[in-house]
Amino acid sequence: MEANHLTITGLVVDVGARRVSPAGIPQQRISIEHRSRQVEAGIPREARCRIDVKIAGEELGTIARALNVGQRVGIEGFLTKSGFKGEGILVHATRIQVLDDTSHHE
Numbered sequence: 139m140e141a142n143h144l145t146i147t148g149l150v151v152d153v154g155a156r157r158v159s160p161a162g163i164p165q166q167r168i169s170i171e172h173r174s175r176q177v178e179a180g181i182p183r184e185a186r187c188r189i190d191v192k193i194a195g196e197e198l199g200t201i202a203r204a205l206n207v208g209q210r211v212g213i214e215g216f217l218t219k220s221g222f223k224g225e226g227i228l229v230h231a232t233r234i235q236v237l238d239d240t241s242h243h244e
Contacts, residue, residue, distance in 0.1 A: 147210065
């Protein structure tokens with residue numbers, strides 16, 4: 139079996155609506171923005187990206203419902219294609235951890 143595991147941290151920049159799949163599984167999507175300093179070919183560089191994360195199931199759904207824009211989170215999961223046409227990638231979360239709460243509650 140091929141390896142497919144991602145660990146990334148970032149700020150929550152969007153929290154989508156909660157819905158239920160045809161199989162009865164609660165689902166929600168969030169987007170996070172990641173920024174870090176990495177070394178490539180011996181040269182430091184800034185790494186930035188915005189990643190969509192799918193959250194499924196009751197246990198992770200409980201955490202997802204409490205997320206707010208601006209919170210710093212750690213995500214573990216695996217990558218799959220995004221959508222039916224497979225244009226892009228989507229992280230399917232297997233673990234979510236709130237690292238700190240710098241969000242602005244309205």
